[in-house]
Amino acid sequence: MSYGNYTLHDPWWLLALAVIPILAWLRGRRGVPALVVPFAAAWYRPSLVAVSRLPTGIGVVGLVLLVLALTRPQRVDDKREVHQQGYDLMLAIDLSGSMLAEDNHRPGEGPNRLQVIKPVIRAFIENRSNDRIGIVVFATQAYTLAPLTFDHAWLARQLDRLEIGVIDADHTAVGDGLGVALTRLEQTGREEGNRRKGAFVVLLTDGSNNSGVLTPTQAADIARARGVPVYTIGAGKDGYTFLPVRDESGKTITYTQILADLDENALTTISNQTGGRFFRARDADTIESAFKSIDRAQKIEFEAKSYLITTELFPWFAVPGLAGLLLAALILAWTTLWRRPASAHSPFITGPSLP
Numbered sequence: 001m002s003y004g005n006y007t008l009h010d011p012w013w014l015l016a017l018a019v020i021p022i023l024a025w026l027r028g029r030r031g032v033p034a035l036v037v038p039f040a041a042a043w044y045r046p047s048l049v050a051v052s053r054l055p056t057g058i059g060v061v062g063l064v065l066l067v068l069a070l071t072r073p074q075r076v077d078d079k080r081e082v083h084q085q086g087y088d089l090m091l092a093i094d095l096s097g098s099m100l101a102e103d104n105h106r107p108g109e110g111p112n113r114l115q116v117i118k119p120v121i122r123a124f125i126e127n128r129s130n131d132r133i134g135i136v137v138f139a140t141q142a143y144t145l146a147p148l149t150f151d152h153a154w155l156a157r158q159l160d161r162l163e164i165g166v167i168d169a170d171h172t173a174v175g176d177g178l179g180v181a182l183t184r185l186e187q188t189g190r191e192e193g194n195r196r197k198g199a200f201v202v203l204l205t206d207g208s209n210n211s212g213v214l215t216p217t218q219a220a221d222i223a224r225a226r227g228v229p230v231y232t233i234g235a236g237k238d239g240y241t242f243l244p245v246r247d248e249s250g251k252t253i254t255y256t257q258i259l260a261d262l263d264e265n266a267l268t269t270i271s272n273q274t275g276g277r278f279f280r281a282r283d284a285d286t287i288e289s290a291f292k293s294i295d296r297a298q299k300i301e302f303e304a305k306s307y308l309i310t311t312e313l314f315p316w317f318a319v320p321g322l323a324g325l326l327l328a329a330l331i332l333a334w335t336t337l338w339r340r341p342a343s344a345h346s347p348f349i350t351g352p353s354l355p
Contacts, residue, residue, distance in 0.1 A: 055328040055335070062324025069317035074310045086130035087198050088148055090181035091121065094205035095162065096139040097169040098236070098258065100244055101206070103283065107242040107255040113206055113235055114164060116284045122159055124291040125152050134184050135159065138177030140168040140211050144184055173212030174205055174266070178219035182228060200229040200276065202294060206236035208263035216263075220270040229276040231294050232267035236260055237282045 099114045125133055133155060135145040146158045181201045201223065209216050223230050238260050244252040264280065271278040279290035 055331040058324050058331065059328035062321045062326075062328060065317045065321030065324060069315075069321055073313040073317065075313060076310050086128070086132065087200060088132045088134075088185060089128075089199060090134045090136055090148070090184055090201050092136045092138060092142075092177040092181045092201060092203040093117075093121070093162070094139070094172060094174075094177070094207065094235070095137045095164055095167055095169060096172040096205075096207055097164060098172075098207050098243065098261075099169075100164050101236060101241045101258065102244070103237045103241050107244070112164075112244075114162065117204060117235060117287055118159060118162065120284065120288050120291055122156055123288075124295060125155055125159070127295055134181075136177055136181045136184065137162065137167060138173050138180070138212075140171040140173060142173055142176040142180040142212070143167060144180060147184060171211035172205065172207040172209060173214075174203070174207075174209040174263075175214035175216045175219040176212035177205075178203055178216065178230065178270070179214045179222065182219070182222055182226065185226075185228060197227075200231065202231045202233065202291075203267075203270070204233040204235055205267070206234070206260070206262055208261050209266065216266045216270055220273045223270075223274045228274060230270050230274040231276040231279070231290075232271045233279045233281050233287065233290050234262045234264055234267050235281050235287060236262060238262075 095114070100112045102110055102112050103116075129152065132148040132150055133146075133152065134148040135155065135158060137143055137145050145162070146155055149155060178201065181203070185199045185201070214222075220230065240257045240259055242255045243258045245254045245256055247253050264278070268278040270276070277293070279286070279293065281287035281290050
């Protein structure tokens with residue numbers, strides 16, 4: 001039951017309010033036996049009669065407030081359905097050992113490739129507040145780090161957990177990474193025929209496919225069949241770069257040089273076949289430019305129900321109601337104890353004898 005911006009969840013409790021005056025009326029009509037006591041008027045105290053009615057009134061008010069509290073009154077601040085602009089998108093991120101390589105500076109003096117891309121990805125997530133975003137990581141195998149979610153704060157915390165070595169980092173399964181990302185995009189109601197609406201994948205890697213079940217071409221065929229564009233980003237500089245060598249505790253003990261093995265042709269083919277785009281990102285600036293270009297992708301409209309924002313008014317009725325009942329009980333107990341000494345001086349005990 002709603003009244004403007006206010007609502008009652010259990011209005012049937014209001015029936016109890018109708019019972020209270022009926023019970024009071026029936027009690028008033030009930031016959032009360034009377035005992036006529038001579039000279040009783042000499043001991044009559046009007047204040048006691050007035051006080052005796054006070055706890056009844058307070059108790060009734062307290063009971064009414066408790067009944068109102070049981071109806072769960074609420075103030076509704078928002079009950080609209082909103083239309084948002086957004087996509088479902090999966091980020092597939094390479095966590096192979098080569099992502100530890102430190103480009104464009106001397107060994108030990110700068111961030112590695114993973115440390116470079118993490119703040120860029122975080123900014124990308126924060127900028128797409130209306131999108132559902134998930135994360136897949138891959139190296140020798142591919143895993144889902146986070147399913148599609150609107151909770152971007154939680155997603156950013158999962159991104160902070162990314163470190164090389166949390167999964168087997170000896171190889172790079174680009175095809176499996178893309179395949180798992182496509183699997184996470186499957187959702188009833190967002191498809192027309194076999195084609196997925198309003199979704200795309202961003203795949204970032206610095207190497208070539210040398211592991212896994214799916215080849216990049218096979219994964220691209222699946223994406224094309226489902227109508228999912230794949231934007232690919234090739235990270236890391238060309239030529240030789242420095243890679244730290246770590247001991248069992250994770251401490252860097254020396255550096256070695258490795259030659260970049262990025263398969264640009266495979267990434268370009270994936271993007272061209274699926275309707276996406278390939279970006280070559282050799283440093284932080286070009287990686288950021290790639291994500292900004294993807295961010296300018298056209299958005300679609302889909303309906304999302306907003307959560308009701310309500311304020312519970314229960315305490316405003318329950319607290320004074322309980323206080324009223326407690327006060328009524330205290331007054332009744334006090335008046336009962338206070339009147340006992342007066343009854344000891346009744347004419348039947350110490351009063352004057354009758355002539």
